[in-house]
Amino acid sequence: MKIIPLFLPYAGCVRRCSYCQQHIATGISKIRSPADAGEFLAKAASGVKGDFLVGFYGGSFLALPFERISEYLDALPVSGRMKGIRISTTAESIEKAKIMKVMKKTRISAIEIGIESFNGDVLEKCGRPNHPFAFYRKKAGILKGMKIPLHIHLLCGLPGDSKEKYLDTARKAARLAPAGVRIHPAIVLKGTALAGLYAKGEYCPLDIGEAADLTALSLKYFIKKDIPVTRLGLFPDENLLKKGNIIAGPFHPAFGSIVWSRYYRKMLEERMHGPGRYMVYAPEGIIAHIIGFKKENMEYFNARGITIEIKPGSRLSIRKKYFPTRPIFAKKGEIS
Template identity: 30%
Template sequence: MQIKKHIVIPIFVPHKGCPFDCIFCNQKIISGQTNEASEEDIRRTIESHLETSGNAFVEIGFYGGSFTGISLKEQEWYLKIGYSYIKDGKVNQIRLSTRPDYISSTILDLLEIYGVKTIELGVQSLDYDVLKCTNRGHGIEEVKNSAKMIKDRGFSLGVQTMIGLPGDTRLKAIATAQKVVELSPDIVRIYPTLVIENTYLQKMYNDGLYQPLTIEEAVDISAELLDIYEQNNINVIRIGLQPTDNISESGEVVAGPFHPAFRQLVESRLTLKRIKQYIINNKLDKLPEIIIQCNPRYISNVIGQKRVNINTLKNEFNFKNIQIMEKLNVEKFEIIGT
């Protein structure tokens, strides 16, 4: 059976929903949204996407700032626009992102009325010191309470986390992921911290008070987190910010581990880790040659960019040759000796 295409139509809400100035944040740059959109602008955006949606499952996503931080009247204004497309049968549901401390029963009542199904919380970290260093303005209990409220009311819960924030470490990032698992989210996003223009983090970086992760460090940590979430059957829907006109090395990123194919690097690194473990567990490490049979969808992750995984395996295990073969009836890969 063919999987139905899934489309999210992004509508960016002005930053006014959030009175906090987290040191890493410049939503105008990240969202590309500088002015408040009119109803006509929003409808034009939605209808433009619908023209090419075909038979897809369609969501409207309210992103940027903190949606539930704006007034209830303003929330309802946006939601009514989105809900009109649900009533017309053109859109299936609505999703949004917000802060953990902007969730209440009253807010959830409103979201439920207007067809919101998924609420993503910008958690960033579940380490007290990291939250304090980044001026988040909330603690860990607010995250736990809001996540529970969202799940108890039947919404789908999303959790957005960041790695490499001031005060963060590899072990703290792993601990955060383990605590996120306890929240039972349906989806997770992992974002390496980037130094964006006109943020306090840029000042810290310029003053020598903050050093971002390297690409290598960010890939390694993200691969460990992806492994944790996959082992707990949690869908990681995004790893790294996506390239836009602004979010690119030649745009407004001052420093940090930005890569246009960051997720592929992470998936490939995790695949390498799992291949190594498979080789050791099955005592294939003393053979002169192995054959990796893999599902065609995973060949690029098995090989790695510029064949880095194959070269690493040859060097670490002294394999004279590694053959890659497609095999449709394996989920990801299996390895045999020759």
């Protein structure tokens, strides 16, 4: 269903996390008042065919005082096509009583919380509070009890982060059984504390290959539990792409395609037996990922003396031509 995003940059935020630059990421310079929001939403809704949701994004919506939340909810389009709202917020602001008050006014179709990392060291370096896993489990339980789908946002490559810390974060995030997960690597944006650290040489972002490989490694935790990965990489908003807004870091408009390429490359590699010719059978939907972003997997394999022939199949399998004769099937949960 179409989502009309209403960006309220930093609304409700009690901190500025070191990597976050909502004005650049959303292209919105100030928070719309409820009256302005109402006008914007009415206009946007008139251009949408069929049902739609409204997304309150760009800040910690549920951390606003309820009176303010209420004013925004009263500004929602009065239309039978408006099927509810989605909310971005912090885990600290998940409170049953407040959410129930919101639900008296409109349906909540999903709540996304920015967890970013479960590692205390990383969180401290990013200016975020450090909560034990049990805290997040409790918050996830509140939403589950209210039948509100929980979505989680994670970041990799933050200051103080490492492969082990990030994979531990991904594993723990999957244990919360969210309805979806969004992942992107830390990018150095203009005007952030992270940009200051980068300028002083105290922070070095991942490069594209590192970020894609690391993100690809973490996908297994979500795929095994059938948790949809709803977005990989920052949305390439035209404002974000303006010269000077991205100072450094692994931004790529096709980051998701690169990650999926790396994911399937690794899966195939683990099932290969050295150089040679391989036959790969794969569902149509993943053949492009096996070939790789801009054919990078084909080049990668060719450089290692490996050639692969791909044919459509009902499930992913690979066999070395002539030997071994038995196909090596992917394990459950390895095909998205």
